[in-house]
Amino acid sequence: MTERVATTTGLLPLPDPAKSELSDLKGHQKHDLISGTEGEEIAGAYAEYRREVIDDQQSAGLDRITEGQLRWDDMLAHPLTTHDNVDPNGIVRYYDNNNFYRDPQVRGDLDFSGDVADELDAAAEIVDDPADSLQAVLPGPYSLFDLASDEHYGDDADFFGAIADFLAGEVEAFPAHKTLTLHEPSLVENPPNEDLVERLADAVDTVASETDADVVVHTYFGALDETTYAHLMDADVEALGFDLVAGDRDETLSNITEFGTKDAAALGIADGQNTLVESADTLEERVEWFEDQIPVQEFDRLYLSTNTEPFYLPVNKHRAKLAAIAAAAGNVDAEEVTA
Amino acid sequence: MSRPADNRAQFRPDDHPNDSFLLTTVVGSYPKPKWLNRADDLVDDADSKFDEENLQEAHDDAARVITHEHERCGLDTVVDGEVRRNEMVEYFAERIDGYEFNGPVKVWGHNYFDKPSVSSEVAYDEPWLVDEFEFTNNVASKPVKVPITGPYTLGNWAFNEAYDTEEELVYELAELVNIEIERLVDAGAQYIQIDEPALATTPDDHAIVGEALDRIVSGIDEDVRIGLHVCYGDYSRIYPELNDYPVDEVDLELCNGNYEQIEVFTDPEFVPDLALGVVDVHTAEVEPVDEIKENIKQGLKVVPPERLTISPDCGLKLLPRDVAYGKMENMVEATRQVEAELDSGEIDLEEPVPTAD
Numbered sequence: 192m193t194e195r196v197a198t199t200t201g202l203l204p205l206p207d208p209a210k211s212e213l214s215d216l217k218g219h220q221k222h223d224l225i226s227g228t229e230g231e232e233i234a235g236a237y238a239e240y241r242r243e244v245i246d247d248q249q250s251a252g253l254d255r256i257t258e259g260q261l262r263w264d265d266m267l268a269h270p271l272t273t274h275d276n277v278d279p280n281g282i283v284r285y286y287d288n289n290n291f292y293r294d295p296q297v298r299g300d301l302d303f304s305g306d307v308a309d310e311l312d313a314a315a316e317i318v319d320d321p322a323d324s325l326q327a328v329l330p331g332p333y334s335l336f337d338l339a340s341d342e343h344y345g346d347d348a349d350f351f352g353a354i355a356d357f358l359a360g361e362v363e364a365f366p367a368h369k370t371l372t373l374h375e376p377s378l379v380e381n382p383p384n385e386d387l388v389e390r391l392a393d394a395v396d397t398v399a400s401e402t403d404a405d406v407v408v409h410t411y412f413g414a415l416d417e418t419t420y421a422h423l424m425d426a427d428v429e430a431l432g433f434d435l436v437a438g439d440r441d442e443t444l445s446n447i448t449e450f451g452t453k454d455a456a457a458l459g460i461a462d463g464q465n466t467l468v469e470s471a472d473t474l475e476e477r478v479e480w481f482e483d484q485i486p487v488q489e490f491d492r493l494y495l496s497t498n499t500e501p502f503y504l505p506v507n508k509h510r511a512k513l514a515a516i517a518a519a520a521g522n523v524d525a526e527e528v529t530a
Numbered sequence: 531m532s533r534p535a536d537n538r539a540q541f542r543p544d545d546h547p548n549d550s551f552l553l554t555t556v557v558g559s560y561p562k563p564k565w566l567n568r569a570d571d572l573v574d575d576a577d578s579k580f581d582e583e584n585l586q587e588a589h590d591d592a593a594r595v596i597t598h599e600h601e602r603c604g605l606d607t608v609v610d611g612e613v614r615r616n617e618m619v620e621y622f623a624e625r626i627d628g629y630e631f632n633g634p635v636k637v638w639g640h641n642y643f644d645k646p647s648v649s650s651e652v653a654y655d656e657p658w659l660v661d662e663f664e665f666t667n668n669v670a671s672k673p674v675k676v677p678i679t680g681p682y683t684l685g686n687w688a689f690n691e692a693y694d695t696e697e698e699l700v701y702e703l704a705e706l707v708n709i710e711i712e713r714l715v716d717a718g719a720q721y722i723q724i725d726e727p728a729l730a731t732t733p734d735d736h737a738i739v740g741e742a743l744d745r746i747v748s749g750i751d752e753d754v755r756i757g758l759h760v761c762y763g764d765y766s767r768i769y770p771e772l773n774d775y776p777v778d779e780v781d782l783e784l785c786n787g788n789y790e791q792i793e794v795f796t797d798p799e800f801v802p803d804l805a806l807g808v809v810d811v812h813t814a815e816v817e818p819v820d821e822i823k824e825n826i827k828q829g830l831k832v833v834p835p836e837r838l839t840i841s842p843d844c845g846l847k848l849l850p851r852d853v854a855y856g857k858m859e860n861m862v863e864a865t866r867q868v869e870a871e872l873d874s875g876e877i878d879l880e881e882p883v884p885t886a887d
Contacts, residue, residue: 207633214640224639264639282638289687289731291638466632466647467691505633505645 194492195478197520198255199248200409200432200463201328201372202500204509205261209240221282221293224264227273227306237262238313245317247510252517255326255370255494258314264292266500267330267374268338270361271295273306276343286380286412288464290503295339297350301357308364315366322367330374331408332358332394333387337377351387355394362401371406372432372457373398374500378423379413379434388418392425405429407457411498414442421450432457434498435477444484454491456481459498460519461512466504468511471518478519495520533778535752538803538836540720541606541673548869552826552840553606554862555805557759557781558677558723559618559845560599560611561854566592570616589614593662594669599855604862607675607721610666612845618679618725619687620644621658626684626706628652628692647689648699654706660713667718675721676714677759681707681742682735683728697738704745711746715754723757723781730763736771747776757781757805761844766794773801781805783843786812789828796831804833807843808864809857814849816856822864830882835872840865 205213216233217223229237244259263269265279272279272292276299282291307329315321330338332355336347344350362371373395383391399406408423409432415423423431430453433443460477461469469477478493495516501509517523542551569588572580596611615621623629623646630649634642659676667674681703685696693699711722724746729739747756758775760768761783772780784792785807795804806829808822817825829838840861846854871877 204635210634210640210642214642217640219640221639284731285638287732289637289728293639464689465691466649466689502636505635507632508647 193482193490195520196254196492196494197517197522198253198326198370198494198496199257199513200374200459200496200500201257201260201326202263202266202502203244203257203259203261204502204504204506206240206243207506209236209261212236221279224279224293225262225269225273226279227304241310241313242317245314248513249319251510251513252522253513254324254520254522256314256318256324257326257328257372258310260310260328262310265295266290266292266502267334267376268292268295270304270307270329270358271297271301271335271339274301274304276300276302277339280340286376288503292338296342297339297344298342300343301353303360303364304357305361305364307361308366311365311368315368321369323369325366325368326370326372327362327365327368327402327404328372328374329358329361329398331378332373332398333383333391334375334377336387337381348386348390351390351394355397358398359401362398365402368402368404370494371399371402371404373406373408375408375410376412376499378410378415378419382416382419388422391419391422395423395426395428399426399428405455407432407455407494409457409459410434411437411459411463413437414439415446417446417449420446424450424452429453430455430457430492430494432459432494434459435481436460436462436498447485452485452488455493456490457494457496460495461497461516463497463499463501464503466508468508469515471515474515474519533747533752533756533776535755535778537720537753537755537778538839540753541755543606543672547866548873550835550869550872552835552838552865552869554840554865555605555607555675555721556600556609556858557841557843557845558609558612558675558725559615559847560596560609560613561847561849561851562611562613563592563595563851566613590665593665597666597670597674600858601670601672603855603858604866605672605858607673608666608670609675609677610662612677612847614662617644618727619684620646622679622684623688625656625658626652626703627655629688643687645688647691648685648693649691651692652699652702652706654709657713658710660710660717663714663719664717673721674719675723676719677723677725678707678710680724680726680739680758681746682726682739686728686732686735700738700742701745704742707746708748708750711750711754715750720753721755721757723759724777725759727759727761729760729768733763733767736768740771740775743775743777755779759805759844761807762786765791769794770798773798775802777802779803779805779839781807781839781841783807784828785810785825785843789825792828792831800832803837803839804829805839805841806832808840809842809861811842811844811846811849814853816853816860819860819864819867822860823868824883826864826868827877827882830877830879834879835869
């Protein structure tokens with residue numbers, strides 16, 4: 192019997208009152224964004240809204256609860272843009288959409304930061320039974336490498352390795368958590384070259400080996416190419432995550448048929464970039480479609496979430512999607528979901 | 531193919547001082563007077579007596595003031611500064627059936643956009659800009675240009691819940707833009723600018739923009755000047771394809787990048803008229819006249835003077851108001867000086883910008 196786990200990918204939309212309150216407290220310009228050294232008032236506001244989004248996830252009936260990553264002004268680049276040896280510089284486009292982040296220019300050794308561990312410590316105090324439900328979220332080593340600019344290491348392989356080591360150090364400081372999600376959209380959007388793809392599984396293992404939690408490497412914005420997928424399969428993780436909303440999902444199936452997959456999988460079944468709220472039935476159909484296409488394998492566990500990070504969505508639609516996901520996992524009665 | 535019309539002459543003022551005529555214009559938006567922002571907020575305040583009628587009056591006053599501010603700078607064609615519009619997608623989405631608003635979404639940092647959703651088929655409901663145009667046209671002594679957000683940007687910068695593809699949505703929106711332009715033309719508008727900033731962010735969709743433009747100009751008299759404004763992109767990815775667009779003029783931001791991309795447009799030959807951005811809207815210093823003159827000459831690398839229009843890079847709304855005014859004033863002065871130099875033969879059209887040797 193396959194366990195269905197309702198969850199999110201993290202990086203949730205900021206509650207609406209937080210948008211104006213925090214922009215008033217922080218300002219609108221590049222230098223006003225989170226640096227990791229924010230004062231008491233700003234930290235207090237984030238603490239309040241962290242509690243709100245954790246409550247939202249718990250009351251929606253999710254099985255895994257993320258901290259929400261509301262402080263991540265630079266989206267997945269956050270663990271670097273808050274690092275002392277990194278200059279967050281010009282504004283650059285975040286993947287193929289109308290969002291922007293500060294380019295993290297790495298100018299010194301990527302030693303321990305602890306920024307994300309502090310967030311998780313705060314979340315662990317609020318989440319019910321954190322060891323069994325807290326889900327940590329980080330960029331995967333390749334995506335963080337891809338989003339950053341190297342002004343220090345001078346060699347792609349060294350820089351990639353340094354980023355994996357940095358993330359591993361951060362994970363080591365995390366409080367007890369049940370799941371660790373590593374976001375790897377860059378594996379789809381800008382796949383690693385021949386040299387880096389050889390190092391991909393090692394880099395993921397470097398990070399994953401620092402936790403006893405189940406590690407999910409989540410991919411989105413489309414399907415992985417065959418070579419990247421084959422190398423990612425060598426990583427010692429519990430599950431790979433797939434974008435089932437993207438138009439090229441048949442290529443995802445073909446990768447799985449060709450190279451197999453892990454005993455568990457994460458399925459991006461609700462569209463994180465469109466306000467159209469899929470009904471719980473539609474989401475269930477997507478899960479069943481996936482299971483039907485892979486008849487040789489019964490999964491131990493399927494994680495169900497949006498395909499992408501959901502910060503692209505307005506808050507009301509995001510809440511409706513969480514409810515539908517929880518219903519698709521069988522956690523709440525679909526009749527109760529007013530999607 | 532570009533439209534064959536020579537519809538530029540109608541904007542030449544009777545008392546134009548030079549033989550040469552470089553049409554001066556603006557992209558559209560202008561800093562709102564502070565009091566207007568207060569008025570916009572006040573009408574939402576339940577404790578205030580300030581009502582919609584008062585706000586209408588405030589908008590009229592602001593439109594009158596800004597239109598006249600444009601005229602005082604000496605511009606050949608003017609806009610009301612888009613003072614009645616809140617945002618370039620929201621304003622139209624509020625007036626088109628099929629759109630709904632669900633709340634702000636992040637663009638970057640703490641900058642948000644009330645990104646609308648197309649939740650059902652789009653349809654033309656109330657007029658979008660006819661009242662705005664009629665008011666401005668009544669208070670202006672110069673020809674009025676009407677900027678209108680293009681269908682590609684209206685579609686691409688919204689959530690599409692209702693159509694199978696974004697392309698389908700864009701073409702439906704293009705039909706609505708066509709209706710609006712017909713109404714504007716009936717009301718007397720002779721200069722329309724389609725704003726498509728989204729094209730720069732997704733240049734691979736240039737063919738969709740072209741098809742949408744075909745629908746937009748369908749049935750519009752060739753005497754009506756149709757421009758297209760694009761900004762902040764890698765233009766090599768939309769050129770030379772934009773030569774096939776059915777427009778009279780393409781307005782480009784190039785000053786912000788120090789004309790590094792100007793050579794893109796020199797080969798093959800640029801087909802529509804060029805409206806060249808000659809002042810940067812992202813610097814709060816007013817460029818001196820001499821500097822702007824050199825910028826204008828960059829445009830002569832691409833088109834001859836009789837096909838060159840002069841404009842700021844983009845809307846001026848994020849600048850302090852006095853800086854916006856200063857940029858327009860110096861832009862017009864620089865244009866008139868370049869015209870005089872063209873008349874006297876001081877500018878070598880074979881090599882308008884001397885090479886640095």
